[in-house]
Amino acid sequence: MTGAPARQPQQDRSRATRGRLLEAAITCLAELGYQASTVAVVAERAGVSRGAAQHHFPTREALFTAALEHMTAVRAAEMTRQFAALPGGRPDTAAIVDAVFSLFTGIVFRAALALWLAAAGEPALREQIIGLEARIGRETHRAVVAMLGADESAAGVRETVQATLDLARGLGLANLLTDDSRRRAQIARQWARILDTTLG
Template sequence: MGTRPGGVVNTRLPQQDRSRATRERLIASTIDVLASDGWAAATVSVIAERAGVSRGAAQHHFPTRESLVIATLEQTFDELTTRAADGEETLPEGPGRVEAVVTRAVEVYTGTQFKALLQVWSAAASDPALRETILPMERKFARAAHRLTMQSLAGGSTDPAVHRLVQATLDMARGLGLADTLSDDSARRKQVIATWSEVLAAALN
């Protein structure tokens, strides 16, 4: 958002656009606060302050922390799925393809968004209501991730062994993501991805 000559832009944005922009800022701030400060710190007022949004405006959009967290999860899962799908066209053909697909899968689990998700996940482990709410979202995302990875690695294969190898790959990616939360694990991760990809490529052939 910049300023146009002679005018203040923000207040000229149609109400609907301003409302959407506020919502986006709150969601981005939720990711940020969860990933850097953890679940306990991520209250609507802290998130609003970090977003530069008044507490009243934040509560107008999201009356409870749960509603904000759910909106954040929905958008995050959508973004991660879209990003992986958009990357489809840039995947190389030939010998480097498997490693490129595995790297893409691991990237899903090693960014700021995954660190934020992990905080929600961890809170849900002891909060049955939150768990019931996020389980179907998580399952839908897991299915999408699996479908995309299957498509990229094995086209329309219906071989159950291939299906499960792709599951194992996503489990490995999730485990690498968890290992990365305490300290930067990127050097080791790169080697593990290369080794896994070699074995996976051989198994797929």
């Protein structure tokens, strides 16, 4: 009877430590890049020992793969919050495009980009990232289809929804060095009109 209460705080501490490591990994990737984001650096940023970090993530690749999964959940939660804050029922297409475009800006996108670039040159990391990225891409695509209420059996709809994500990613890259928000907003408005025409 006395064992269960003792285990629960340990589980909570373990979960909290893991969460701090994932958040620190995202911040380090975004600010320092992959090469400088060693397990020791991430552990220090998270305020935990290197041993504790390696207990949760035995390899650097495991840490950053988990961080990418965590980033995806963070991005999905951000989008959900954005739509929950909008008045009324289904948001209009322009609001959906704005939300999709916003996924590809900020610290989470910068961290993901650092990881993609590293994966391109590191086979061990690439092997872990390829399948995960494919799943993330499918899940994001499905979420946008659902938000738009799109019928993918109609000609050109699937491709146009995917083009929305590809366009958002490209605009996110353009925003890395300078604030490109004004141009991005203009493109978002025009793209929303194109989506409306395609979706009928």
